[in-house]
Structures are given as C-alpha cells and as structure tokens.
Amino acid sequence: MGVPQNLCTSCGKPLFARYDLKEAARTLTPQSLTTRGKSLWRYREVLPVRKDEDIVTLGEGWTPMLHVPRLGAKLGMERLYIKDESQNPTQSFKARGMTGAVSMAKQYGLKKLAVPSAGNAAGALAAYAARAGIEAHIFMPADTPQANIIECRETGAHVTLINGLITDCGMEVAKRKAAEGWFDVSTLKEPFRVEGKKTLGYELAEQLDWKLPDAVLYPTGGGTGLIGMWKAFDEMQQMGWIGSERPRLYTIQASGCAPIVRAFEEGKRFADEFPNAATKASGLRVPKAIGDFLMLDALRASGGGVVAVPDEEMIQAVRELGSAEGIFAAPEGAACYAALKHLRAQNVIRADEQAVIFNTGAGVKYLECFHD
Amino acid sequence: MGVPQNLCTSCGKPLFARYDLKEAARTLTPQSLTTRGKSLWRYREVLPVRKDEDIVTLGEGWTPMLHVPRLGAKLGMERLYIKDESQNPTQSFKARGMTGAVSMAKQYGLKKLAVPSAGNAAGALAAYAARAGIEAHIFMPADTPQANIIECRETGAHVTLINGLITDCGMEVAKRKAAEGWFDVSTLKEPFRVEGKKTLGYELAEQLDWKLPDAVLYPTGGGTGLIGMWKAFDEMQQMGWIGSERPRLYTIQASGCAPIVRAFEEGKRFADEFPNAATKASGLRVPKAIGDFLMLDALRASGGGVVAVPDEEMIQAVRELGSAEGIFAAPEGAACYAALKHLRAQNVIRADEQAVIFNTGAGVKYLECFHD
Numbered sequence: 001m002g003v004p005q006n007l008c009t010s011c012g013k014p015l016f017a018r019y020d021l022k023e024a025a026r027t028l029t030p031q032s033l034t035t036r037g038k039s040l041w042r043y044r045e046v047l048p049v050r051k052d053e054d055i056v057t058l059g060e061g062w063t064p065m066l067h068v069p070r071l072g073a074k075l076g077m078e079r080l081y082i083k084d085e086s087q088n089p090t091q092s093f094k095a096r097g098m099t100g101a102v103s104m105a106k107q108y109g110l111k112k113l114a115v116p117s118a119g120n121a122a123g124a125l126a127a128y129a130a131r132a133g134i135e136a137h138i139f140m141p142a143d144t145p146q147a148n149i150i151e152c153r154e155t156g157a158h159v160t161l162i163n164g165l166i167t168d169c170g171m172e173v174a175k176r177k178a179a180e181g182w183f184d185v186s187t188l189k190e191p192f193r194v195e196g197k198k199t200l201g202y203e204l205a206e207q208l209d210w211k212l213p214d215a216v217l218y219p220t221g222g223g224t225g226l227i228g229m230w231k232a233f234d235e236m237q238q239m240g241w242i243g244s245e246r247p248r249l250y251t252i253q254a255s256g257c258a259p260i261v262r263a264f265e266e267g268k269r270f271a272d273e274f275p276n277a278a279t280k281a282s283g284l285r286v287p288k289a290i291g292d293f294l295m296l297d298a299l300r301a302s303g304g305g306v307v308a309v310p311d312e313e314m315i316q317a318v319r320e321l322g323s324a325e326g327i328f329a330a331p332e333g334a335a336c337y338a339a340l341k342h343l344r345a346q347n348v349i350r351a352d353e354q355a356v357i358f359n360t361g362a363g364v365k366y367l368e369c370f371h372d
Numbered sequence: 373m374g375v376p377q378n379l380c381t382s383c384g385k386p387l388f389a390r391y392d393l394k395e396a397a398r399t400l401t402p403q404s405l406t407t408r409g410k411s412l413w414r415y416r417e418v419l420p421v422r423k424d425e426d427i428v429t430l431g432e433g434w435t436p437m438l439h440v441p442r443l444g445a446k447l448g449m450e451r452l453y454i455k456d457e458s459q460n461p462t463q464s465f466k467a468r469g470m471t472g473a474v475s476m477a478k479q480y481g482l483k484k485l486a487v488p489s490a491g492n493a494a495g496a497l498a499a500y501a502a503r504a505g506i507e508a509h510i511f512m513p514a515d516t517p518q519a520n521i522i523e524c525r526e527t528g529a530h531v532t533l534i535n536g537l538i539t540d541c542g543m544e545v546a547k548r549k550a551a552e553g554w555f556d557v558s559t560l561k562e563p564f565r566v567e568g569k570k571t572l573g574y575e576l577a578e579q580l581d582w583k584l585p586d587a588v589l590y591p592t593g594g595g596t597g598l599i600g601m602w603k604a605f606d607e608m609q610q611m612g613w614i615g616s617e618r619p620r621l622y623t624i625q626a627s628g629c630a631p632i633v634r635a636f637e638e639g640k641r642f643a644d645e646f647p648n649a650a651t652k653a654s655g656l657r658v659p660k661a662i663g664d665f666l667m668l669d670a671l672r673a674s675g676g677g678v679v680a681v682p683d684e685e686m687i688q689a690v691r692e693l694g695s696a697e698g699i700f701a702a703p704e705g706a707a708c709y710a711a712l713k714h715l716r717a718q719n720v721i722r723a724d725e726q727a728v729i730f731n732t733g734a735g736v737k738y739l740e741c742f743h744d
Contacts, residue, residue: 038410038434058698059436059459062410066431070505087431087459090700091736123700123736131698133442150742154735156695323528326430326499328462363526364463365736370522 004108006189007290014188014291016231017195019046025239030210038062040096040199046235047199048100048192054107056132058089060099061199065207065356071324071337075344079354081213083204084327085361090151092330092361093200094124097224100196101185102128111135114182116169118221119148119282120361125185126157137182139169144282147365165277167288187222188291194228201232204356205242212247214353215304217340219332219360220251220260221286223295230298247356248304248349251295252332252339254279257287258308260295265306269293280311280369281331283360305348307339314338318363318370331369333359376480378561379662386560386663388603389567391418397611402582410434412468412571418607419571420472420564426479428504430461432471433571437579437728443696443709447716451726453585455576456699457733462523464655464702464733465572466496469596472568473557474500483507486554488541490593491520491654492733497557498529509554511541516654519737537649539660559594560663566600573604576728577614584619586725587676589712591704591732592623592632593658595667602670619728620676620721623667624704624711626651629659630680632667637678641665652683652741653703655732677720679711686710687741694735703741705731 008015024045036042040061049055064084072080085093102125105113114137115125122138129136136157140148141164152159162169170186177184187193205212212233218226226249236242253261256279263271270293277287289295299306309317317334321327329337336357343349363370380387396417408414412433421427436456444452457465470493477485486509487497494510501508508529512520513536524531534541542558549556559565577584584605590598598621608614625633628651635643642665649659661667671678681689689706693699701709708729715721735742 034407039436059438059456064411064431064461070503084431084461086463087461089436089456089459089698091458091463091734127694127698127700129698130695131442146739146743147736150739151700151736154691154694154700154742155698156691319526319528322499322526323502326461326501326503326527328495328499328523328526362463362736364519364523364734367518367522367739370526371518 004110004183005191006184014294015191017048017191019235021235021238030206030241033206040099040196043199043202048195049103049107054103056103056106056128057099058095058127058131060088060095062203063087065203066327068325071321074324075340076351077355081356082325082327083200083356083358085359086330090120090123090127091365092120092124093197093225094120096196096199097121097187097193098124098128098196100192101190102132102134104192105134105183106132110183112137112180112182113185114173114177115139115185116166116173118166118285119144120365121187123148123151126152126155129157130155137180139172141165141169145366145368147367166286187224194224194231197225198228198232200225200358201229202236204229205236210241212242212245213356214247215250215349215355216247217250217252217336217355217357219281219284219335219358220253220295221283222289223260223291225358226251226298227291227294246302249299249302250304250339250343251299251306252336253306253308254281254284254314254335255308255310257285259287259289260292261306261308263292263296264299269296271296281314281335283330283332284335307342309335309338315369322363327359328363329359330361330363331366332361333357376482376555377563378556386666387563389420389563391607393607393610402578402613405578412471412568415571415574420567421475421479426475428475428478428500429471430467430499430503432460432467434575435459437575438699440697443693446696447712448723449727453728454697454699455572455728455730457731458702462492462495462499463737464492464496465569465597466492468568468571469493469559469565470496470500470568472564473562474504474506476564477506477555477557478504482555484509484552484554485557486545486549487511487557488538488545490538490657491516492737493559495520495523498524498527501529502527509552511544513537513541517738517740519739538658559596566596566603569597570600570604572597572730573601574608576601577608582613584614584617585728586619587622587721587727588619589622589624589708589727589729591653591656591707591730592625592667593655594661595632595663597730598623598670599663599666618674621671621674622676622711622715623671623678624708625678625680626653626656626686626707627680627682629657631659631661632664633678633680635664635668636671641668643668653686653707655702655704656707679714681707681710690735699731700735701731702733702735703738704733705729
C-alpha cells in the first residue's frame with residue numbers, strides 16, 4: 001500500500017489487497033463485533049488505511065437486513081430477505097466502495113480523483129471527495145438520472161456529461177487523466193473500492209448469525225459487490241468464522257444490457273461487450289466490465305446462475321415490492337425480485353430456501369422511471 | 373394504550389405517553405445499550421407497543437452523528453456536528469415518527485390510516501403502512517416535490533393532491549375521516565409519532581457520550597422532533613442518565629413561513645397562523661402547528677431562540693454544506709447552517725461551544741430546488 005496503483009502493470013488485470021488474516025483474527029472476532037460501531041469500519045482489521053485519521057466516513061454500511069415475509073409469501077417463501085443498501089450515505093451501495101477508495105486517496109495525499117459512472121458511483125465519489133477536501137472529476141452519460149447529476153453538483157464536484165455510455169466516459173477519463181493529474185478511481189481499476197464493497201459479505205454473514213443464506217440475488221453492473229463478497233467469504237473462512245459453504249450467487253442484469261448473462265450462458269470466461277446497451281436501470285448499463293472473469297468464476301464456483309429482466313418487468317416489480325414491504329427500491333434492486341419470480345417458477349430456488357435480495361439503492365433517485 | 377386516541381377529548385390538546393421510568397431504568401441503561409441493535413427500537417423500554425411482533429420496522433434510527441470540522445472552520449468552530457437523518461428509511465426523520473404511529477396502529481388493529489403532509493411524512497407513512505399491510509390515505513399540496521408524490525405511489529398509498537397548504541390537507545382529512553373509516557395520524561393529533569421522534573434526543577445524548585451539546589439547531593415545521601427531544605431529556609433525567617442541564621434549542625424556519633419565529637419574538641405562547649406561507653423547504657411550509665405552545669415553552673425554558681432564513685440563503689447553504697462535507701442536505705437542514713452563520717455573527721453561539729445541526733432529510737428528494 002505504499003504508492004497509489006491502478007491495474008497490475010504486468011498483466012493489466014485488477015489488483016487485490018491482502019491481509020495477515022491470522023493477525024487480524026486476534027482482535028477481530030464475531031464476539032468483538034457485538035460492541036463495535038455501526039459503520040462498515042467495524043471490520044477495521046480487514047480494511048485498508050494505515051491510520052484511523054485518514055478514514056473518510058459519512059457513516060456508511062451496516063444497513064438493515066430486512067425479513068420480507070409479505071413479499072416472500074407471494075412466492076411461497078418464508079425466508080426471503082432484502083439487504084437495504086438505500087440507507088447508506090448518498091442512498092446507495094456505492095458509498096461502501098468510495099469510503100475505501102477516498103480514504104486511501106487521502107492516505108496517499110492525492111488531490112484530484114476522476115471517475116466514469118453510470119450514476120450512483122458519481123454521487124458517492126462526489127460526497128466522499130468533498131468530505132476529504134479532494135477534487136472530484138466526474139464523467140457520466142448525459143441521460144443519467146437528474147438526481148445523480150444534481151447530487152454531484154451540490155456536493156461540489158466537477159461534472160462532465162458525455163453523449164455515450166459509461167465505457168465512453170471511461171475512455172474520456174483515460175485520455176485526459178495524465179495531463180490533468182487525476183487519479184482514476186474506476187471500479188476494479190483501483191484496488192480499494194472492492195475492499196469497501198466486500199463488507200457486504202461480512203454483513204451478510206453477521207446479520208444472519210454467521211450462517212450464509214442458500215441464495216443471493218445481486219444486480220450486476222461492474223460486479224464489484226459480487227467480487228468483493230466472494231473475497232469476504234474466503235477471508236472469513238480463513239479466519240475460521242465460516243466453513244467452506246457458499247451461497248449460490250445469481251447475477252441479475254437488464255435484458256437490454258446483459259453481457260454477463262450472455263457469457264455465462266455461452267460458457268465463456270470473458271464477456272463480450274454488449275451491443276447497443278439500453279436500460280432504465282442506469283446502474284446496470286455497463287456493457288463491458290473489467291472484472292467479468294472474476295464474476296463468472298464466482299457464479300460458477302458457487303453453483304449459481306444468471307437472469308436477464310426486461311425493463312417493464314423491473315419497473316412493475318418496484319411497485320409490487322414497494323406495496324408489499326414499504327421499500328421503494330431502485331430498479332436494479334427490484335430487478336432481483338422480478339428475477340426471483342422466474343427462479344421460483346423453475347424451482348431453481350426452492351420455497352424452503354433462504355434467499356437475500358440486494359437492493360442497491362433508493363428508487364427516489366430514479367424519478368424519470370416513474371413519471372406518469 | 374387500550375384504544376386508539378387522537379387529541380385529549382376534554383381540552384383538545386395533544387396527548388403524551390407516560391412510562392414507569394423506574395421500571396424502565398432497571399433494564400435500559402447506558403451500559404445495556406452498547407450491545408443493542410442499531411435501530412431506534414434499542415430504546416424499547418421507553419417506547420410504546422406492547423408486543424414485539426407489532427413493531428413495524430424498516431431499520432430506522434441510530435443515524436450518524438457526524439463531526440463536520442471543515443464546515444465548522446468556516447465559522448471558527450471546532451465542535452460542530454450534523455445529525456444526518458437522511459440515512460433513515462424513506463430518507464428522512466419522518467421515519468421515526470411513523471414507525472411509532474404505525475406500530476401502534478397495528479397493535480390496535482387499525483386498517484386505514486390518513487395523513488396530511490408537506491412531503492416527507494407522506495413518504496414515511498406510505499412505507500410503514502405498506503410494511504404493516506395497512507391502507508394509507510395521503511393528502512399533500514399539489515406542489516409538493518415530485519419525489520414525495522412518487523414514493524407514495526410506488527409504495528402503494530392512495531394519494532390525493534390538494535390545491536392548498538398542509539393545513540388545507542388536514543381539513544380534508546378531518547372532513548372525510550369518519551365516513552371513510554380512517555384513523556388520523558396527523559402529527560401530535562395522535563400520541564405516538566412524537567414517541568418515535570423523541571429518540572432523536574436519546575441518540576443525541578448517547579452519541580455524544582451522555583453529555584448534551586451547548587446548542588441544537590432544529591428546522592421546525594410541526595415541531596414534533598423538538599417537542600419529542602425535550603420530553604426525552606426529561607425522561608433521561610428521571611432515569612438518572614443526565615442532570616438538569618439542557619442544550620439551548622434554536623428553531624429554524626423559512627422567512628416565508630415563520631409562525632414560531634414570529635410568536636417567539638412577540639413573546640406569545642401560541643402562534644398565529646402565518647399568512648401566505650411560501651418556501652421551497654416543503655417541510656417548513658406549516659403555517660399553523662398544534663404543538664406551537666409546546667415548542668415555544670421548550671425554546672424559552674432552554675434559553676434558546678429562533679432564526680428565519682430566506683429561501684435563497686438556504687439553497688445556497690445546501691451547496692456550501694455539500695461542498696464542505698459531502699452531505700447533500702435537505703433545504704430544511706441547510707437552513708440550520710445558514711441560521712448558524714447569523715447566530716455566530718451575533719456570537720449568540722460562541723466559537724468554543726458544541727453545536728448540533730439536524731439535517732432532517734436528503735437533498736435528493738428536492739430536485740425542483742436545484743434545477744438549473
């Protein structure tokens with residue numbers, strides 16, 4: 001952790017932080033957690049950042065794991081849960097990654113960060129950069145939800161709108177960053193967003209009394225949360241907190257942008273760029289992800305699978321989920337419920353199994369999807 | 373707590389729940405709290421609801437108390453804090469009141485609830501009612517932010533828009549409730565929203581290590597949070613957790629709707645209805661509050677005061693606060709920062725004092741305030 005790094009300079013693939021887990025497990029124990037604070041920094045020993053004073057926090061993490069019996073009953077399930085990530089700072093799971101990346105940027109003394117974003121990552125970077133006194137340069141598609149554009153401006157970021165997709169925004173950052181002196185915090189192109197995101201896996205275990213569920217439904221754009229959880233399971237096993245059991249992981253994407261679904265079904269390890277990507281679920285509008293092989297490996301190793309959901313189904317699922325349980329989910333989160341209906345119809349997930357849906361953000365940030 | 377009640381049937385004033393605090397203090401202690409869950413129901417013994425299974429929860433409360441040194445430095449203050457209520461379900465402090473009111477409605481077996489709302493209370497009632505399987509009938513001014521209207525619909529509520537103010541909405545509920553079989557959960561016209569809101573006071577003490585701050589800046593519409601905190605301080609004193617010291621309470625309102633500010637300055641115990649109420653801070657657009665005398669009594673007893681803030685100042689304060697600390701505050705929350713500038717300029721709050729601003733909701737729910 002001596003100097004800032006992006007991808008591996010020899011293979012061009014993502015870098016991962018490693019910890020002395022034997023040492024970590026001396027102080028970080030399930031018992032020790034019962035009296036720790038409620039942010040994701042409760043898992044301090046397995047997170048980066050040398051000195052506590054470099055931690056840039058807005059109180060992220062430790063979001064509720066809500067039992068949703070009314071929604072479950074629609075599918076004959078008694079043990080359905082929603083992990084409600086909308087209760088993070090900036091109302092999405094992206095806060096987890098950015099507290100990691102921006103804290104490390106502060107440790108390194110970086111002054112200018114840049115990111116391409118499909119929406120919520122932008123809002124999170126803007127917020128954490130402001131909190132740290134660091135400049136944020138943000139590149140988003142011009143048709144990103146207004147909420148994301150406005151939240152970035154109101155937290156002092158420099159916002160550039162691009163006529164294109166997140167991949168085009170990424171190219172713009174790549175092209176300009178050297179001249180501008182920006183450090184690129186694109187997900188998995190820097191090693192610490194995934195460290196923040198992996199706490200989803202720690203919380204999944206802790207909030208279910210250290211017994212992982214049978215199935216996890218995860219809306220997948222860049223896939224950092226999925227990859228991070230998979231890493232967390234491994235770390236927890238090494239610390240002796242869980243055994244070798246894993247939940248079956250299901251990647252949920254939009255029919256209009258489903259590169260991982262397609263690659264999984266075609267038996268490929270790397271995903272082709274998805275052509276003409278289009279979906280109202282802005283977080284799923286990621287036609288090409290650098291961590292594709294990491295996701296595909298994890299999905300297969302877990303015995304899980306994939307589902308692509310049409311936009312109409314996911315928007316309808318927002319209201320079904322909201323009316324049943326009072327959670328106004330992001331379209332990405334609701335897509336998981338829509339997908340679960342298919343998986344139940346095929347009995348791929350059984351009625352007696354325990355399943356967890358990740359609602360990655362607040363529906364209220366996607367007003368464009370709901371105007372009459 | 374045997375039957376549902378609204379106002380006192382003899383005097384027409386609000387009713388308050390009372391507890392056997394000696395009994396409560398046997399199990400509820402500062403020490404006991406260190407291992408309790410992170411929702412406001414951690415204060416179980418001083419909250420209503422007989423049986424745990426009637427609690428209707430989405431994980432509300434225990435929001436972060438954030439030290440904001442960068443914002444404080446602008447005013448020469450080292451000990452400025454923001455209590456960030458945007459991290460509640462439905463992104464506002466209204467979740468606290470509604471978990472109380474809807475849980476009690478469930479206990480009573482009520483099937484239909486109605487509320488007039490300036491915005492965020494509507495979203496919260498819709499969510500908690502859906503979670504409980506209870507009908508929600510919501511009356512809002514037609515020019516309420518779109519986010520509030522949409523969140524209610526997407527969580528299954530029946531929404532009626534009224535050309536008027538929250539007071540007009542309240543009259544509509546009053547007129548129709550008997551025929552429709554609705555129970556009115558207008559704030560302070562039922563006794564349990566204030567019980568949920570009072571947990572703000574418990575958290576204020578607990579998060580500051582049981583030493584209340586010198587000053588509290590609270591954006592005041594109906595004033596339930598202020599009244600609830602004042603009640604909480606009294607309960608905590610009776611349980612021996614704090615002494616007789618109290619923070620100075622400052623009510624912050626919008627210049628376009630400042631009935632409590634006006635009454636305070638005129639030395640009145642009851643506030644006249646504010647004529648032609650108008651402000652972009654929808655939560656402050658409350659021209660007449662039934663708890664006016666309770667607020668005014670508390671403000672005076674605490675040695676605090678009042679500030680009215682013009683809309684331009686509060687909207688500018690949103691960006692100042694957001695850029696300094698990464699919190700995209702609701703206009704109501706940012707109004708407190710704008711007010712603090714005035715109070716510092718007059719040295720009413722001193723540089724060495726500890727002050728807490730309540731950011732009551734998420735700025736992202738007020739997009740209309742920020743369009744270019």
